Amino acid sequence: MPTAPTDLCRYPIVQAPMAGGGSGPELAAAVCGAGGLGFLAAGYKTADGMYQEIKQLRSLTDRPFGVNLFMPQPSQADAAAVEVYREQLAGEAAWYETELGDTDGPSDDNYEAKLAILREDPVPVVSFTFGCPSRAVLDAFAEVGTYTIVTVTTATEAQAAQWSGADAVCVQGVEAGGHQATHRDDPYLDGTGAGMGLMALLGQVREAVQIPVIAAGGLMRGAQIAAVLAAGASMAQLGTAFLATPESGANPIHKQALTNPLFTHTELTRAFSGRPARGLVNRFLREHGPYAPAAYPAIHYLTSPVRKAAAKAGDAQGLNLWAGQGHRLAREMPAGHLVEVLVAELDAARVVLGLPAAGGAV
Template identity: 75%
Template sequence: MSSALSGLCRYPIVQAPMAGGASRPELAAAVSDAGGLGFLAGGYKTTDGMYHEIKRLRALTPRAFGVNLFMPQPALADPAAVATYRGQLAGEAAWYETPLPEDPSEGSTDDAYEAKVAILLDDPVPVVSFTFGCPTPEVLAAFARVGTRTVVTVTSADEARTAQRAGAVAVCVQGIEAGGHQGTHRDDPEADGSGFGLLALVAQVREAVALPILAAGGLMRGEQIAAVLAAGAEAAQLGTAFLVCPESGAAAVHKKALTDPLFTRTELTRAFSGRPARGLVNRFLREHGPYAPAAYPQVHHLTAGLRRAAAAAGDPQGMALWAGQGHRLARTMPAGQLVEVLVAELAEARARRD
């Protein structure tokens, strides 16, 4: 096992922290019990909500697990652009009979980051990862003092260098194939869609820093895990592969859509949150994606009610159907069984290579 995860899990398989409800304690526990590393998503939760999920997870498994935090975001949104987008969504609000917030900028832009850090330092967990930026050296050092290993999500070699200088234990290298939000440290609209594929990015980061690498992005099979390990990663992080498991908290309509022939491709979009995120191309994405401003988390707050209403109505055309490029390879089986299948496929791929 890698120096970053040594002693924490039996296999080089990490379940991605998927914010929005998918990464429930039941899912993380099943993955950790099977020999992988399960993760909770701290993003979009209150501090109490995160704390109680950690308590539930500890009651479900004695195994190691991780918690992911969103980094605070700078106030860069153009209020006029957000107001224009709000006007464009008036038809959606009428259709789903859901009012839009008058001022989405009133929602949190820091996701209660400082309070969540304080909780995790007071009651440490084995691993904490960070998305949308890099913590200060002081925060990373504080986690090191309490025995927590830290992982910073990166999408470029420069971001990996930043993480190394700050004192991260490892980096999660996220290729552009990944489902959900791109974990870029700085949201640059001019760079939309210009990220690197996972194998190319792993090679670049491996040459740039001396940190262990967790590879993420479109991974669905043991053969792909073997490929990223051969490229220099020390573990693979999978999200979409676990999204369809019964332990996942994703909506049933979302799980079904991943392999529904109606949804043929994914695309990076700002339509649902104001930040680039990869999801299945549906009506909402097609109609609103081209006009969504670079305004995270304001657009997230603006569309939250619409997305909840669409899910409640069982309407996949109005939901954020986050999915990686390998979504059609999703297999509906218990999470522990999926870990076993992936481990067997990995062993077979290695045997063929040898």
């Protein structure tokens, strides 16, 4: 079993697990093949769907890879607030000629079934989002040789992960695209208190724990990777940077929107899922974001048919266009080549800093 995340791959670059189709076997295999650490996103998938993707990835690469799991979420949805939001979205459903979804879907994301598969047929790395597993779960993975990573958004969450037996933490700054991985979704922190920038958070976590730290949030260039490594991170995790690659499973409309001048900035919103997530500001986010209740995953299920209909219609204004703050720096190139470019940029930055080049034995 590796003692550090850098033992898993040649370069200190992790491809973020992007649930909803972005991070599939083709993308993970391309990143692994180029010397980075590729990830499958098991969120929103059935246990068998996750297993089939693992089998496919194994057929594409013999390099170490990771699988990301969503932690089960406590039920905190206010049924009345969800119904009010349903009424507000009735016009969206009519416009896209679809029905709103059933909000009674599972809140555990098939967590136990996925754990059973991953313990029975271990993968090199398993990471967790939206909470921290119990010590028993992390110990069970250690017994089968699986390296475990817990995504955190505060120093307190990082300490809890270390205490529970995680091998490393992934520190997610507020700049990151997609869902904020907070262990407790607190609507009172929405707005100005929604999160901390990566560099400030990285410094706090580095002083709070002794286990390795992976940095994530808005990273798009090799020089930024050099910066977080210099600040004490072992590796850098990039999501939006890989979203525009041909191997990404993201909708082509989503890929094009990343650099479309029509979409000038991102915001955190509950509009699409009921949990804070960073996306490009479009019509749906502007009109419904201020009114969306803290009700994940109920709102995710409610808006799912609308989002699918918008995608089918080619309408970016009705999609959840998850993206980090650095989205305008996205580059449309093969994922393996992107890793090579990032490494070259990282090495150039290290020369300026008087540090050795990236890399090492796989």
